[in-house]
Amino acid sequence: MLSRIPIDLEKIKKEDLNKEILRAGIIAELDAINLYEQMAALTTNENIRKILLDVAKEEKTHVGEFQALLLRADKEQEKELEEGKKEVKEILK
Secondary structure (H helix, E strand, O other): OOOOOOOOHHHOOHHHHHHHHHHHHHHHHHHHHHHHHHHHHHOOOHHHHHHHHHHHHHHHHHHHHHHHHHHHHOHHHHHHHHHHHHHHHHHOO
16 A cells, blocks of 8 residues: 555545545555564564564554444444454354
C-alpha cells in the first residue's frame, strides 16, 4: 500500500465511507507490520531489529483498534468474523 488508499473513496456510498476508511486503515497497518518485520529480518544490527519489532507490535495494536471500530460499524463483518472463527475451530478439531 505504501501511503496510497487502495480504493477511490469518492466512489463509495456515503453510508459506507467510514467502513471503507477503517478497512484502508487496517490495510495500512498490516502493510507497515510486514515492512517492519521484513526489515527486522534483514538487519544485522540488534538495536535496529529490536526497535523495528517493537514498532511492528504497536502497529498490531492499531489493527485491533481499527478492527474494533469496524465491527461496531459493520454488523455483517462482525457476524462473518465469528463464522470464520467457528470454521477454523471445526477444521482444526
